[in-house]
Amino acid sequence: MKLFQTAIAAALLGATALAAPAHADVKIGLIGGVTGPIAAMAPPMIASAQLAIDQVNANGGVLDGQKLIGVVGDSACNPQNGTDAATKAVNIEGVVAIVGPHCSGAVLAVANSVTVPAGIAIITPSGTSPEITSLDDKDTVFRTVPSDDYQGRALARTLLDRGTKKVAVAYLNNDYGKGLAEAFKSEFEAKGGEIAGYAAHEGEKASYRSNLAELASGGADTLVILDYGDGSGLTLLRQALENGFFENFVGADGMKSDATFKELGAENLTTFVASSPVGEKSEALEMFNKAFSEAGGDPSAIFVTTSYDAAFLMALAVEKAGGDKTKVAAAMREISSGSGETILPGEWAKAKELIAAGKAIDYKGAAGDHNFDEKGDVPGAYALFKVGANGFEMIGEMK
Amino acid sequence: MEWIGFANYAVFMAIFICIYALLSLGLNIQWGFTGLFNAGIAGFFAVGAYTSAVLTSPAADGRLGGFDLPFWVGWIGAMVAAALIAWPIGKICLRFRSDYLAIATIGVAEIIRLVIKSEDWLTNSARGITDIPRPLGDLSYTMSQLAYLGIVMAILLVAYLMVERQIASPWGRMMRAIRDNEDAARAMGKDVPYRRLEAFIFGSALMGLGGALFAHFNRSITPEAIDPMVATFLVWIMLILGGSGNNRGAILGVAVVWIIWSLSEIVTDQFPHEYAVKAKYLRIFLIGLMLQLVLRFRPEGLLPEASGERKPVGKPSD
Numbered sequence: 211m212k213l214f215q216t217a218i219a220a221a222l223l224g225a226t227a228l229a230a231p232a233h234a235d236v237k238i239g240l241i242g243g244v245t246g247p248i249a250a251m252a253p254p255m256i257a258s259a260q261l262a263i264d265q266v267n268a269n270g271g272v273l274d275g276q277k278l279i280g281v282v283g284d285s286a287c288n289p290q291n292g293t294d295a296a297t298k299a300v301n302i303e304g305v306v307a308i309v310g311p312h313c314s315g316a317v318l319a320v321a322n323s324v325t326v327p328a329g330i331a332i333i334t335p336s337g338t339s340p341e342i343t344s345l346d347d348k349d350t351v352f353r354t355v356p357s358d359d360y361q362g363r364a365l366a367r368t369l370l371d372r373g374t375k376k377v378a379v380a381y382l383n384n385d386y387g388k389g390l391a392e393a394f395k396s397e398f399e400a401k402g403g404e405i406a407g408y409a410a411h412e413g414e415k416a417s418y419r420s421n422l423a424e425l426a427s428g429g430a431d432t433l434v435i436l437d438y439g440d441g442s443g444l445t446l447l448r449q450a451l452e453n454g455f456f457e458n459f460v461g462a463d464g465m466k467s468d469a470t471f472k473e474l475g476a477e478n479l480t481t482f483v484a485s486s487p488v489g490e491k492s493e494a495l496e497m498f499n500k501a502f503s504e505a506g507g508d509p510s511a512i513f514v515t516t517s518y519d520a521a522f523l524m525a526l527a528v529e530k531a532g533g534d535k536t537k538v539a540a541a542m543r544e545i546s547s548g549s550g551e552t553i554l555p556g557e558w559a560k561a562k563e564l565i566a567a568g569k570a571i572d573y574k575g576a577a578g579d580h581n582f583d584e585k586g587d588v589p590g591a592y593a594l595f596k597v598g599a600n601g602f603e604m605i606g607e608m609k
Numbered sequence: 610m611e612w613i614g615f616a617n618y619a620v621f622m623a624i625f626i627c628i629y630a631l632l633s634l635g636l637n638i639q640w641g642f643t644g645l646f647n648a649g650i651a652g653f654f655a656v657g658a659y660t661s662a663v664l665t666s667p668a669a670d671g672r673l674g675g676f677d678l679p680f681w682v683g684w685i686g687a688m689v690a691a692a693l694i695a696w697p698i699g700k701i702c703l704r705f706r707s708d709y710l711a712i713a714t715i716g717v718a719e720i721i722r723l724v725i726k727s728e729d730w731l732t733n734s735a736r737g738i739t740d741i742p743r744p745l746g747d748l749s750y751t752m753s754q755l756a757y758l759g760i761v762m763a764i765l766l767v768a769y770l771m772v773e774r775q776i777a778s779p780w781g782r783m784m785r786a787i788r789d790n791e792d793a794a795r796a797m798g799k800d801v802p803y804r805r806l807e808a809f810i811f812g813s814a815l816m817g818l819g820g821a822l823f824a825h826f827n828r829s830i831t832p833e834a835i836d837p838m839v840a841t842f843l844v845w846i847m848l849i850l851g852g853s854g855n856n857r858g859a860i861l862g863v864a865v866v867w868i869i870w871s872l873s874e875i876v877t878d879q880f881p882h883e884y885a886v887k888a889k890y891l892r893i894f895l896i897g898l899m900l901q902l903v904l905r906f907r908p909e910g911l912l913p914e915a916s917g918e919r920k921p922v923g924k925p926s927d
Contacts, residue, residue: 260882319827319829
């Protein structure tokens with residue numbers, strides 16, 4: 211019993227240490243699935259968001275030279291921990307805005323029970339569920355990753371244009387895989403394609419051979435894998451190659467992971483293509499890649515570009531709103547509206563001057579231009595990539 | 610205005626504690642008083658959450674419902690549905706003894722989770738259900754949370770009093786007799802399988818209610834919320850730590866685990882940001898360590914079960 215009293219006392223002490231927040235700093239929450247099912251993906255995502263914050267601080271900070279501080283919270287990819295982390299960030303840490311959470315279920319719960327009632331803007335770098343679009347969010351929920359709906363449809367049209375008429379689809383049974391698969395299927399069939407196999411699979415299994423055999427029995431020679439390339443998607447791809455179930459492989463942004471050719475060898479992946487969102491200005495992506503590599507990160511990790519953009523956009527919005535948390539959501543629309551002086555990743559000093567002068571700015575990020583529609587979604591521009599000698603190479607834009 | 614922030618956070622924690630306390634009370638009926646090792650709490654939690662979601666959310670395409678009924682219909686429906694699901698499961702599985710029952714219930718919970726995650730027409734599969742109304746949810750942030758806390762506290766109080774009364778009654782003594790010595794209870798003419806089924810259904814209904822309260826609080830329910838880690842094993846830790854067989858212990862365990870779990874993040878946030886990500890794992894370690902210490906030094910829990918009324922024997926009472 212003593213031990214618990216001590217433990218509680220220690221925890222309370224920690225809480226009271228924070229009771230008087232330093233007013234010199236401006237805090238934003240970085241809420242992600244640090245523990246839990248996406249534990250492998252979350253650290254690079256948080257690191258890239260942190261890079262944006264470091265760049266802001268290195269180039270004059272926010273407002274009157276105050277430091278921007280990212281408070282990391284753990285959503286563990288579930289609503290229970292997500293709402294807990296968000297409640298703490300909003301009420302105890304006093305953040306002006308939140309970047310995250312990472313998983314759609316946590317985004318829905320956090321928005322509904324914490325941030326929308328409290329009037330705090332959130333921007334998720336990886337919550338891809340179409341349900342987020344229809345949230346009654348009073349215009350406070352944004353995302354830098356396109357809804358799966360857009361990408362699934364674009365991928366279907368591109369495949370048909372390339373002459374692929376018959377495919378089998380294997381998708382991961384979560385909101386990401388499911389959303390992509392449904393959009394892909396409806397567009398592909400509407401435009402005259404044939405789906406010869408369509409099945410969900412659970413993640414992190416040792417073998418998918420029976421799933422693959424079933425999908426291959428439909429007679430298609432192209433397999434569309436809507437999964438993560440550093441998780442079960444890789445297993446699926448490896449086993450399909452080993453057993454010769456399919457000849458051609460197509461993936462979406464989740465599959466555009468360096469793990470694919472690092473593990474399987476580029477020479478084995480000549481028939482593998484993957485789609486991914488790209489910015490119109492590709493120099494934005496190069497600037498991010500350079501900065502993130504220098505900071506010790508891996509720019510090709512999944513969702514790092516969207517995380518970086520989310521954090522940088524949030525910093526711009528905070529600056530534009532003058533640090534007033536009730537105005538951040540409205541400011542978010544102004545800083546990336548598609549008109550005004552272009553701001554590229556890392557150009558904080560320039561952006562700060564322009565905002566101070568009252569000029570319009572337009573952020574063009576590493577993962578796209580991020581011109582939000584009325585629901586706070588981004589349409590996203592996509593390109594198709596193949597595996598070349600030096601990693602993924604772009605082979606064409608997608609419409 | 611700092612105190613408002615602390616108040617909001619405290620109210621939020623209290624709501625969560627009340628919701629998890631219902632799960633813990635349900636488990637206490639099954640494990641603490643009857644000795645049924647139910648490792649499928651998440652399944653009943655999910656059935657309750659989704660039943661109430663379907664009943665009370667506005668009509669939506671592509672899934673069952675929503676029927677747009679008042680929230681209390683959803684909550685009653687959640688209890689009924691969880692009880693109805695528990696009945697056949699109990700009928701089949703309760704013939705197993707402890708460890709086999711645990712395996713069977715884990716399996717059942719996993720089946721429920723995968724059905725919910727896969728069946729579009731029923732639960733909108735992986736995307737979950739949104740637009741679930743929260744009672745008095747139109748008030749401001751602070752007031753709405755306070756109002757919800759009032760509702761869940763009232764429900765918890767009623768549930769607690771009902772369980773206490775039930776356990777103090779002859780029924781409760783019979784259940785403990787079955788738990789402690791099944792053969793003796795059977796020799797006394799007790800219908801052991803039927804009584805165990807009663808306890809299983811009663812506990813499961815409370816878990817279903819907990820699930821419904823959770824879904825309405827978040828105004829949404831997704832399959833991520835019914836992960837066994839946060840909906841089954843966490844509840845077990847709470848009950849064991851608090852003291853199984855004691856309802857106050859069950860509630861205290863929830864409060865202690867949740868408060869330490871939640872506040873520990875504030876402590877780990879004090880680390881510089883290079884360690885912020887790693888420090889999150891410290892919290893999980895802390896909960897595990899706590900359980901180990903309790904099991905080692907106080908296996909009966911913080912508030913152990915009362916050792917039963919040992920009134921002096923002498924005069925034959927009525």
